[in-house]
Amino acid sequence: MSPSHLSSLYPQHLETLQARAAEALRRSGHDYLVIPSGTLHYQAFDDRDYPYAVNPQFKAWLPLTQAPGSWLVITPGARPKLIFLQPHDYWHVVPAAPAGYWAGHFDIEVIRTADAAIRLLPPVFRCAIVGEPQSALGSYVPNNPEPVVQYLEYHRAFKTPYEIEMMREASRIGVRAHRAAERAFRAGASEFGIHLAYCQAAGQDANDLPYGNIVALNEHAAVLHYTHRDRLPPAPVRSFLIDAGASFGGYASDITRTYSAADDEFAAMIRAVDAAQLELCDMVRAGTDYAHIHLQAHRLLAGVLRDFGILKVSPEDALARGVSSAFFPHGIGHGIGLQVHDVAGLAASDAGGTIAKPDGHPYLRLTRTLAPGMVVTIEPGIYFIDMLLDELKAKGQGDAVDWDRVDAFKPYGGIRIEDDVVCTDDAPINLTREAFAG
The missing domain is CATH 3.40.350.10 (Creatinase/prolidase N-terminal domain)
Known part of the structure; x- marks a missing residue:
């Protein structure tokens, strides 16, 4: 820089x-x-x-x-x-x-x-x-x-060109460290070892990073905020999910990637989620209701689950019945900037008020309409979480799922792909993909 x-x-x-x-x-x-x-x-x-x-x-x-x-x-x-x-x-x-x-x-x-x-x-x-x-x-x-805090926090969503450049550099640092983490995974390192490789490549200690690294092998990827970091790798190693960012001048990047140890069916599912994620990133356009992107993510991910034989129902049916939420239980993303989860995501205006979350989607962190200068994450995911799958059965929705297919994918834990995306007057700028391409 x-x-x-x-x-x-x-x-x-x-x-x-x-x-x-x-x-x-x-x-x-x-x-x-x-x-x-x-x-x-x-x-x-x-x-x-x-x-x-x-x-x-x-x-x-x-x-x-x-x-x-x-x-x-x-x-x-x-x-x-x-x-x-x-x-x-x-x-x-x-x-x-x-x-x-x-x-x-x-x-x-x-x-x-x-x-x-x-x-x-x-x-x-x-x-x-x-x-x-x-x-x-x-x-x-x-x-x-209150009037001061509400006004300043609301307008922090609109980043200046200087702030976009700070976040671009944070993305470059994060991508450099992500590449090192993947190399460590392919070399057989433990979660803790991968974390150390990440910090070394980023040039940032755990307290310098914008949030605690999520480094998850196998079933640990089904724990959304997994930060335990085992000192020994499992046997066999099947999959790797890393959600980790970097800091630059007080600004954050937030990047997630998922890998399979082999070119198997889980790797194919990762590619399918990646394709859906890119489609969602392209929706980061001025005038778009961010909650609409969240609901579209449910439809696209339910389509992936159906294509891989996990769901027996249509994507629209899976969304309407709450089935998709058992596999995608978090929001599609959040604002990002000076904080990883930037403030005022639900603010109705710079004078206060709240824009409600869609019914049945309590974990969405952003409900505002997108405008130029906003920077958001787009992070769809598919997970195989026993607690949520058991709740699905208890609600009488078990007929929507092929449980043998769930058992086949459960040892891999889950998939999440996350990019940081700038809303502009025209096409969005994907800071993460830009850094990976550099």
């Missing part, structure tokens, strides 16, 4: 954020937007800290992800101010002085103690302070005014 390229995109990004902040403050009646970066949290009855996670509202403005105790002050019509904590410390690594393509756009005050920020902050009664309760400093307690 060329710093000069980011430098050319960043001013427009900052201008967009300043306009959003001004409108959010107008709605709440405050004069300043104050954003703490967050602080370290310590484990109960111990002196060990949890991994630090920067406030997403903070890293939206600048690519600082390791700056606990710092603050941003946004004043409409003025340059933003960064109060940067750079303590005198010989126990820990001290954050480097602010530098790079973004730093010249801020008035920067360096402080040596966290309490020193108080004298640099505007009058507290005029501030909308957006952050977690633990970020409180004296009388500067996050008040998270």
